[in-house]
Amino acid sequence: MKGKRYKNTNRHENESYGPGEVHAMYEDAYKRLFFRKKRTCPLSTTPQEHIDYKNVELLSKFISERGRILPNRVTNLSAKNQKRITQEIKNARILALIPFVKY
Amino acid sequence: MSLYELTFILRQDIANSEIKKISDKLSHVIKENGGQILKEEYWGLRNLAYMINKNKKGHYVFLVFNTSTAQAIKELKRIIALSENIVRDLLIKIKSFNGKDSIMMQKDKAEKYEGKKV
Numbered sequence: 001m002k003g004k005r006y007k008n009t010n011r012h013e014n015e016s017y018g019p020g021e022v023h024a025m026y027e028d029a030y031k032r033l034f035f036r037k038k039r040t041c042p043l044s045t046t047p048q049e050h051i052d053y054k055n056v057e058l059l060s061k062f063i064s065e066r067g068r069i070l071p072n073r074v075t076n077l078s079a080k081n082q083k084r085i086t087q088e089i090k091n092a093r094i095l096a097l098i099p100f101v102k103y
Numbered sequence: 104m105s106l107y108e109l110t111f112i113l114r115q116d117i118a119n120s121e122i123k124k125i126s127d128k129l130s131h132v133i134k135e136n137g138g139q140i141l142k143e144e145y146w147g148l149r150n151l152a153y154m155i156n157k158n159k160k161g162h163y164v165f166l167v168f169n170t171s172t173a174q175a176i177k178e179l180k181r182i183i184a185l186s187e188n189i190v191r192d193l194l195i196k197i198k199s200f201n202g203k204d205s206i207m208m209q210k211d212k213a214e215k216y217e218g219k220k221v
Binding site for chain 2: 052094
């Protein structure tokens with residue numbers, strides 16, 4: 001019965017579909033295939049003052065094993081928080097709290 | 104009035120009395136130029152994430168102050184640049200200060216970080 005899921009059984013075989021109807025069906029199927037729950041920024045509830053170069057424990061969550069800053073798409077941070085985290089990591093690096101590179 | 108945070112790292116093989124002397128000297132410069140010290144912290148001898156001038160460890164000193172004169176900042180930067188004991192410094196402007204101890208002074212968190220051995 002594969003592919004028959006969206007077929008209207010009451011409709012005559014030769015009857016054509018309305019404009020955009022097929023597209024909507026495909027889109028619906030596509031959404032089902034790649035359904036993912038929307039994830040929010042992990043720091044949306046943390047107070048802004050905690051995002052600081054002194055808070056090494058927090059910053060270390062957003063760097064890779066090699067010490068690189070992780071991109072937005074991995075960390076899931078909002079654009080605002082990602083910018084702040086990036087800046088604070090750079091400050092922490094200057095003070096040798098976080099390494100530039102780990103070997 | 105603008106709020107500033109100054110953190111600087113001193114050479115590892117320095118006497119404890121010398122640390123106090125240097126931080127006093129810097130705070131004196133700020134006060135002389137019409138500033139006010141709001142917080143002074145000593146984070147202790149910490150491991151550096153990478154070597155700075157052949158130092159593997161460093162004494163961290165942290166200052167929060169406010170000043171309305173550019174002269175204070177200019178003089179501070181000049182003295183830091185001339186000092187051979189200060190190997191690294193970070194001077195940034197902050198928007199607000201709540202008067203609490205910084206995260207580094209909260210002992211359990213600091214120890215956790217040391218244990219990680221970055």
